[in-house]
Amino acid sequence: MVPVRADALSAAATEKAAKAADAFLAMLDEGQRKAAVFAFDDEAQRARWSNLPVSMVKRAGLRMGDLKPEQRDAALRVVAAVLSKSGYEKIAAIVEADEVLKEGSKGGPAFGRDEFFVSFVGKPSATEPWMLQYGGHHLAVNATLHGDQGVLTPTLIAAQPASYVRNGKTIRPMATEIDIAFALVNSLTPEQKSKAVIGAKFTDLVLGPGRDGKSIVPEGVKGSALDPRQRKLLVELVAQWAGIVNEASAAPRLKEIESHLDDTWFAWSGPTQPGSAAYFRVQGPTVVIEFAPQSLGGDPNNHIHSIYRDPTNEYGRKPTGR
Amino acid sequence: MKRILSCALAILAAWHASAHRLDECLQGTFILVASNRVSVELDLTPGVAVADGILAMADTDRDGVVGPAESTAFASMVLRSLTLGVDGIPRPLALVGTAFPSAAELKTGNAVIQLEYETAAIDLSVGKHRLEYTNRWEPVRSVYLANALMPTHHSVHVTGQRRSTNQAELTVELEVDAGLRSATTTPHGSVWPKVVVPIAAALAFGAWLRASRRGCGKT
Numbered sequence: 359m360v361p362v363r364a365d366a367l368s369a370a371a372t373e374k375a376a377k378a379a380d381a382f383l384a385m386l387d388e389g390q391r392k393a394a395v396f397a398f399d400d401e402a403q404r405a406r407w408s409n410l411p412v413s414m415v416k417r418a419g420l421r422m423g424d425l426k427p428e429q430r431d432a433a434l435r436v437v438a439a440v441l442s443k444s445g446y447e448k449i450a451a452i453v454e455a456d457e458v459l460k461e462g463s464k465g466g467p468a469f470g471r472d473e474f475f476v477s478f479v480g481k482p483s484a485t486e487p488w489m490l491q492y493g494g495h496h497l498a499v500n501a502t503l504h505g506d507q508g509v510l511t512p513t514l515i516a517a518q519p520a521s522y523v524r525n526g527k528t529i530r531p532m533a534t535e536i537d538i539a540f541a542l543v544n545s546l547t548p549e550q551k552s553k554a555v556i557g558a559k560f561t562d563l564v565l566g567p568g569r570d571g572k573s574i575v576p577e578g579v580k581g582s583a584l585d586p587r588q589r590k591l592l593v594e595l596v597a598q599w600a601g602i603v604n605e606a607s608a609a610p611r612l613k614e615i616e617s618h619l620d621d622t623w624f625a626w627s628g629p630t631q632p633g634s635a636a637y638f639r640v641q642g643p644t645v646v647i648e649f650a651p652q653s654l655g656g657d658p659n660n661h662i663h664s665i666y667r668d669p670t671n672e673y674g675r676k677p678t679g680r
Numbered sequence: 681m682k683r684i685l686s687c688a689l690a691i692l693a694a695w696h697a698s699a700h701r702l703d704e705c706l707q708g709t710f711i712l713v714a715s716n717r718v719s720v721e722l723d724l725t726p727g728v729a730v731a732d733g734i735l736a737m738a739d740t741d742r743d744g745v746v747g748p749a750e751s752t753a754f755a756s757m758v759l760r761s762l763t764l765g766v767d768g769i770p771r772p773l774a775l776v777g778t779a780f781p782s783a784a785e786l787k788t789g790n791a792v793i794q795l796e797y798e799t800a801a802i803d804l805s806v807g808k809h810r811l812e813y814t815n816r817w818e819p820v821r822s823v824y825l826a827n828a829l830m831p832t833h834h835s836v837h838v839t840g841q842r843r844s845t846n847q848a849e850l851t852v853e854l855e856v857d858a859g860l861r862s863a864t865t866t867p868h869g870s871v872w873p874k875v876v877v878p879i880a881a882a883l884a885f886g887a888w889l890r891a892s893r894r895g896c897g898k899t
Binding site for chain 1: 701706708710788789790792823825827828829830838841842843844845846847
């Protein structure tokens with residue numbers, strides 16, 4: 359039996375996403391189509407994303423609240439086709455958290471499911487490059503697809519409230535990453551911890567929105583100083599972000615990050631007691647992940663921001679030599 | 681009047697519930713050690729409740745627009761609260777450039793005022809060096825982040841960073857290897873990261889874009 363090549367799987371995933379995008383675009387009128395699709399070289403649109411509500415930072419594209427129910431479903435099918443099952447569930451839970459925020463707010467910024475935007479930078483295609491943008495308050499999915507390549511950097515995922523109840527069930531959109539991060543920091547020896555824990559307080563993301571192209575000096579404990587169990591936890595932690603994109607694209611991406619694990623750093627700021635509000639950063643040659651609880655307006659654990667970047671491949675710009 | 685006041689308070693309360701930075705200015709510093717000088721980028725993001733106050737500091741003629749002379753004066757005023765030293769020797773910073781958002785953008789509480797400074801030429805000898813930076817501007821209503829950027833010269837290495845708890849102070853430990861002496865450097869070292877790197881990046885992106893359109897490039 360001949361094994362199916364990973365790039366063939368990725369190409370099939372891109373084709374599936376392009377078909378879903380074409381089906382969505384076919385449901386729109388001419389005006390909506392024009393608003394949804396930007397030229398592939400539109401750098402302003404490419405960088406138009408934020409953690410802030412859409413009433414504070416304007417987004418472009420189609421507002422979900424302005425779509426008919428069947429159009430909205432079709433838009434979400436595109437998002438689902440680009441992402442993995444677990445990635446889509448995470449993003450859906452973040453959007454639902456914003457709906458919870460809306461239910462608890464009177465006045466102020468616009469929140470809720472209706473306030474998310476979908477757009478394409480470049481025409482969706484199985485072979486030519488294009489980008490799906492889906493985002494709003496606390497969410498910016500920037501997925502660049504090109505044949506067998508699916509790149510999710512930079513992408514911002516955040517949550518407020520970070521824990522809520524729906525239909526009697528407690529939802530924590532970013533629970534797994536928090537649990538793994540605490541498991542990792544508490545697995546460190548005192549010597550490793552003395553390197554990993556940075557004394558200063560980090561009140562926000564260093565490389566958040568608007569910080570494209572910046573490359574900071576890594577800090578903390580290096581992957582080469584970790585034991586096999588700790589390295590496994592580090593990979594599992596990274597996978598929480600790298601695995602948001604569809605499985606076929608996520609697999610080679612994780613392999614790439616793992617190949618640089620010796621040179622991947624893990625840094626922590628804040629208490630290490632599980633349940634505490636703490637900042638952490640994972641930084642390697644091809645990955646930067648930051649996680650920052652927001653100490654404003656109540657429980658910092660209930661308002662968290664995170665960013666996922668690849669300093670060598672922002673918006674899928676890395677040439678592959680082919 | 682009472683109605684307007686209660687409305688304003690309700691909006692502020694709702695915004696506070698949404699937990700965005702309102703009454704603080706986020707001051708993010710990025711320090712770049714080049715082959716023969718140090719650049720400091722200070723990004724100020726005033727929250728919506730402090731934006732008017734900061735705008736008033738800059739818009740001195742009160743015409744609602746921060747012109748080039750006003751933004752330069754503002755950046756120079758901020759500069760008086762910054763210090764930078766290398767190996768214990770003060771290295772005065774000079775203003776290189778500013779990018780000031782419009783008043784309307786600033787009032788959203790999301791716009792960034794970018795201020796860029798750099799030292800005069802520094803002769804970084806082979807060996808260890810220590811850079812010390814402090815930011816004392818508007819301490820009461822500010823939160824700080826301070827980070828070293830990856831050096832653009834392969835012979836300059838950042839070996840450690842230490843910060844005060846609130847990040848208003850940053851110490852950067854450096855090591856310079858012999859490659860710096862033999863390397864070709866311009867008389868004005870920071871020209872490379874500012875001009876050559878963006879041009880190279882733009883050319884590379886253009887080439888990639890063209891290749892992508894031909895179907896032979898990959899993202």
